[in-house]
Amino acid sequence: MNISKRLIFTTGSAAAIGVIAIVGFAYSGIYDVSAGSSHSSMVNWLLSTTSHASIARRAKDIEVPNLSDDAMARAGVNDFNGMCAGCHGAPGRDPEAMGQGLNPPPPDLAESAAEMSPAELFWVTKNGIKMTGMPEWGATHDDDAIWPVVALMTRLPELNASQYQELIDSAGGMGHHANDSPTEGHPHEDSPDKSHPHGESEHSEDTPAEPEEHDHSTHEH
Numbered sequence: 647m648n649i650s651k652r653l654i655f656t657t658g659s660a661a662a663i664g665v666i667a668i669v670g671f672a673y674s675g676i677y678d679v680s681a682g683s684s685h686s687s688m689v690n691w692l693l694s695t696t697s698h699a700s701i702a703r704r705a706k707d708i709e710v711p712n713l714s715d716d717a718m719a720r721a722g723v724n725d726f727n728g729m730c731a732g733c734h735g736a737p738g739r740d741p742e743a744m745g746q747g748l749n750p751p752p753p754d755l756a757e758s759a760a761e762m763s764p765a766e767l768f769w770v771t772k773n774g775i776k777m778t779g780m781p782e783w784g785a786t787h788d789d790d791a792i793w794p795v796v797a798l799m800t801r802l803p804e805l806n807a808s809q810y811q812e813l814i815d816s817a818g819g820m821g822h823h824a825n826d827s828p829t830e831g832h833p834h835e836d837s838p839d840k841s842h843p844h845g846e847s848e849h850s851e852d853t854p855a856e857p858e859e860h861d862h863s864t865h866e867h
């Protein structure tokens with residue numbers, strides 16, 4: 647075997663061993679997928695750098711409408727409070743249990759809004775972030791419903807709890823979450839939480855499983 651053939655053989659074998667090791671690792675169950683376990687600092691760096699660069703690249707050509715109008719932020723506050731604050735919190739409001747249990751944790755959007763451009767805030771809200779709890783709101787909302795939420799986010803760095811509440815009070819009727827409870831953060835009518843009350847699956851001895859019980863289609867409304 648001459649030198650170049652030997653080099654190709656060695657590199658090829660190393661690559662094959664690498665692939666076998668990765669596949670073996672995947673099937674082994676050694677990796678801890680629990681949300682409570684943290685990534686190594688190397689993996690954290692790789693994920694956050696990839697994410698920031700991806701967002702910056704995709705947001706750069708987005709045309710931003712005029713967000714400085716107070717009416718625009720007011721139009722977004724009910725939807726922000728109904729769709730986002732449960733995970734991210736809001737001025738004077740902590741994230742709910744859902745947001746507190748996520749890994750990666752949902753950031754405080756007042757800090758994000760101070761660092762990210764409106765186009766980036768819009769892009770993330772519309773498209774979500776893969777393999778995190780951040781949903782793709784554009785799957786169910788058009789751009790005209792998302793921009794007011796972005797306008798509200800750009801105000802977060804300067805809003806305290808009572809100013810936030812005043813904005814909600816003055817926004818009666820605006821946004822499709824206008825009739826949600828503004829401060830208690832009750833889940834949505836169609837929230838999965840409602841159809842799965844705590845502990846429903848745990849008492850199979852005294853309450854035999856009755857899947858039909860939760861099938862709302864059988865109820866007359």
Ligand code: HEC
Nearest residue numbers: 729730733748750751752753758767770771775778779780
């Ligand atoms: C189910 C929980 C959840 C809900 C609801 C949610 N988010 Fe998020 N969001 C997240 C998580 C988790 C991240 C962090 C993702 C990451 O680390 O890459 C995130 C990230 C973001 C970011 C990027 C912030 C940054 O500093 O990188 C923005 C902007 C954002 N969300 C906006 C919103 C808006 C606006 C809404 C409501 C329309 C919303 N989110 C609703 C979980 C949620």
